Amino acid sequence: MSAVGDIVHMYREMRRIRAFEDRLMDLKAGGEVPGSMHLTNGQEAIAVGVASVLRPDDYVTATYRGHGWAISRGSDLTGLFAEVMARSGGVNGGRAGSPYFSDASINFLGENSIVGAGVPIAAGAALSAQRHGQGQVSVVAIGDGATNQGAVHEALNLAAALTLPMVLVVENNIYSEMVRIKDMTKIDQLAIRAEGYGIPGVTIDGNDPAVVAAAAADAVERARRGEGPTLIEAMTQRLVGHHSGDAQHYRPRGEVAEAALDEPLHRIRSAADATLLAELDAIDAEVTAEIEHAVAAARATELPDPNTAKDHVYA
Amino acid sequence: MPDATQTLSYIQAVQHGLRWSLEALDDTVIFGEDVAVPGGPFGATKNLHRDFGDSRIFDTPISETAFLGMALGAAMTGLRPIAEIMYADFMFVAMDQLVNQIANTHYVSRGTYGAPLVIRTQQGYSSGSCAQHSHSIEAYIAHTPGLRLAVPSTADDAYQMLRAAIVSDDPVVVAEARMLYPTKGDVRLDAPVEPIGGGRITREGADVTIVAWSRMAAAALEAAEELAADGIDVEVVDPRWLAPLDFDLIAASVRKTGRLVIAHEANLTGGFGAEIAARAAEECFSDLRAPIARVGAPDVPTPAAPALQAVVIPSAADVVSAVRRVVR
Ligand SMILES: Cc1ncc(C[n+]2csc(CCOP(=O)(O)OP(=O)(O)O)c2C)c(N)n1
Numbered sequence: 001m002s003a004v005g006d007i008v009h010m011y012r013e014m015r016r017i018r019a020f021e022d023r024l025m026d027l028k029a030g031g032e033v034p035g036s037m038h039l040t041n042g043q044e045a046i047a048v049g050v051a052s053v054l055r056p057d058d059y060v061t062a063t064y065r066g067h068g069w070a071i072s073r074g075s076d077l078t079g080l081f082a083e084v085m086a087r088s089g090g091v092n093g094g095r096a097g098s099p100y101f102s103d104a105s106i107n108f109l110g111e112n113s114i115v116g117a118g119v120p121i122a123a124g125a126a127l128s129a130q131r132h133g134q135g136q137v138s139v140v141a142i143g144d145g146a147t148n149q150g151a152v153h154e155a156l157n158l159a160a161a162l163t164l165p166m167v168l169v170v171e172n173n174i175y176s177e178m179v180r181i182k183d184m185t186k187i188d189q190l191a192i193r194a195e196g197y198g199i200p201g202v203t204i205d206g207n208d209p210a211v212v213a214a215a216a217a218d219a220v221e222r223a224r225r226g227e228g229p230t231l232i233e234a235m236t237q238r239l240v241g242h243h244s245g246d247a248q249h250y251r252p253r254g255e256v257a258e259a260a261l262d263e264p265l266h267r268i269r270s271a272a273d274a275t276l277l278a279e280l281d282a283i284d285a286e287v288t289a290e291i292e293h294a295v296a297a298a299r300a301t302e303l304p305d306p307n308t309a310k311d312h313v314y315a
Numbered sequence: 316m317p318d319a320t321q322t323l324s325y326i327q328a329v330q331h332g333l334r335w336s337l338e339a340l341d342d343t344v345i346f347g348e349d350v351a352v353p354g355g356p357f358g359a360t361k362n363l364h365r366d367f368g369d370s371r372i373f374d375t376p377i378s379e380t381a382f383l384g385m386a387l388g389a390a391m392t393g394l395r396p397i398a399e400i401m402y403a404d405f406m407f408v409a410m411d412q413l414v415n416q417i418a419n420t421h422y423v424s425r426g427t428y429g430a431p432l433v434i435r436t437q438q439g440y441s442s443g444s445c446a447q448h449s450h451s452i453e454a455y456i457a458h459t460p461g462l463r464l465a466v467p468s469t470a471d472d473a474y475q476m477l478r479a480a481i482v483s484d485d486p487v488v489v490a491e492a493r494m495l496y497p498t499k500g501d502v503r504l505d506a507p508v509e510p511i512g513g514g515r516i517t518r519e520g521a522d523v524t525i526v527a528w529s530r531m532a533a534a535a536l537e538a539a540e541e542l543a544a545d546g547i548d549v550e551v552v553d554p555r556w557l558a559p560l561d562f563d564l565i566a567a568s569v570r571k572t573g574r575l576v577i578a579h580e581a582n583l584t585g586g587f588g589a590e591i592a593a594r595a596a597e598e599c600f601s602d603l604r605a606p607i608a609r610v611g612a613p614d615v616p617t618p619a620a621p622a623l624q625a626v627v628i629p630s631a632a633d634v635v636s637a638v639r640r641v642v643r
Contacts, residue, residue, distance in 0.1 A: 120384020
């Protein structure tokens with residue numbers, strides 16, 4: 001496990017996610033990525049901050065905007081590139097693509113393309129954890145819009161009632177697809193919903209990985225102690241569209257530019273002294289090399305064998 | 316050690332199957348509404364909480380979506396959950412978890428995650444049951460790749476097929492027949508656990524094949540007796556599992572008799588009978604001596620009034636007249 005609040009480490013992880021997605025956009029432009037993607041640009045501090053306090057045997061479940069969650073947990077970049085590029089070397093051999101992949105090797109139960117549906121599943125992993133008695137925790141990420149889904153409400157109540165070791169992270173990026181969350185609910189802070197389930201809820205700055213790590217550490221420790229779920233609402237913004245082809249006509253002029261001044265990587269760089277900046281530049285260069293290596297390795301894997309299209313429907 | 320074979324009601328057989336699973340497999344957990352201390356709305360889990368405690372069997376909130384999803388997450392991470400949906404009709408509330416989540420998991424992860432779970436439920440009409448407590452959901456389930464579906468029609472099958480479902484590494488829906496819960500039969504309690512799949516010829520005959528399952532499997536046998544008096548020799552096939560479907564057994568019977576009647580309680584349009592008819596037409600066309608006939612409910616929601624139910628719910632008499640049509 002990495003040290004909580006180790007900002008250089010967290011910078012590297014966030015840079016890896018950013019670079020992974022930037023590279024995917026190039027690949028998409030070059031026709032190497034079928035389908036659309038939901039990028040996490042600007043939101044990286046949440047996954048990275050949470051991951052920094054997890055054990056390898058903890059479970060994580062994310063939304064279709066889940067590249068960062070998988071990477072922060074240590075999923076192999078080649079497998080992820082290959083998956084999004086629909087190649088046989090993908091973590092799921094190209095069956096899942098960008099919005100629905102899982103990685104059993106790191107207890108990443110998967111993304112979910114049905115808004116809110118991951119929370120019941122995460123509750124199930126938490127049930128296993130509770131029964132196995134090894135102190136594992138189940139973390140699930142959803143968006144702000146997902147908080148309005150019945151599945152989320154049901155699962156939170158159930159997890160609270162059964163005192164399951166679950167942490168719900170709401171990535172509040174202000175928008176639910178193309179509408180503002182504030183136009184879709186009457187409450188200013190989504191975290192206050194926690195009170196209705198009898199569990200703690202906090203709203204935090206989601207652009208600071210150290211702040212996220214601290215809140216996550218509290219929630220995770222609470223869950224490990226057997227005290228049940230916590231809801232963390234992490235405030236952030238996405239620097240890109242809802243999906244890779246979104247022109248964002250619904251966003252006011254200047255909103256993205258302003259958000260770019262507050263995004264986690266920029267924040268760290270703008271507060272850094274010369275020595276740290278040099279270190280960060282070196283990290284960027286290393287990450288670029290790592291990414292290029294992974295892309296080449298992903299490209300080197302075959303397209304999926306058509307004869308396997310019917311495999312794995314049943315165990 | 317109890318007698319190896321006991322006469323039990325269908326619901327008692329289910330109870331024995333659940334008890335077996337808790338004893339035989341450490342990782343099974345049972346949950347659903349009213350299943351723990353109350354012992355289940357129909358008594359399927361009677362005394363199991365007393366004997367196995369909270370860690371193996373517990374009540375959930377009335378949240379079908381949440382607890383079917385919980386079954387999936389638990390199955391993906393090492394448990395073998397058995398979730399009870401009180402009435403099959405309530406499955407629709409959680410269709411996302413069933414169709415988009417549970418059914419997809421193994422395929423989309425390329426087999427790196429599985430969903431070895433069982434969803435137990437019961438289906439069909441009963442006297443006075445309304446349109447929200449009478450659905451036969453088999454066609455919805457069987458249509459979904461990735462799911463297995465059991466429709467036991469006898470006490471012994473209720474026990475054997477439930478155990479097969481529990482040891483299966485696939486997600487299995489066991490749709491019991493509420494109307495059959497009190498019916499008794501010999502149950503082989505220490506039979507070896509069977510693999511999932513496989514139908515059965517429950518009556519041999521030469522003139523016409525009736526394929527029927529769940530409550531209609533018994534109705535078909537009743538119809539066969541009546542037809543025998545008229546010299547019509549009926550073969551009855553109970554497919555037992557609709558996914559995987561033992562079509563070879565059906566095809567062999569159709570080749571022998573040359574006539575096929577399919578009977579189910581669900582309404583006809585898009586029902587599973589249409590699937591069997593289509594396959595029989597594709598694979599047994601030259602063996603058929605008469606058009607295929609289907610018996611099912613008309614396409615209306617199930618009314619509550621017994622007087623109205625009597626008109627729409629298929630019966631042994633409907634099977635008899637369908638057979639008469641094809642042997643004419
Ligand atoms: C059940 C369901 N309804 C609608 C959609 C279409 N959809 C995809 S993403 C999305 C917005 C979700 O917003 P939010 O939960 O805030 O997550 P974000 O995309 O902002 O991360 C919608 C409506 C869906 N995928 N699933």
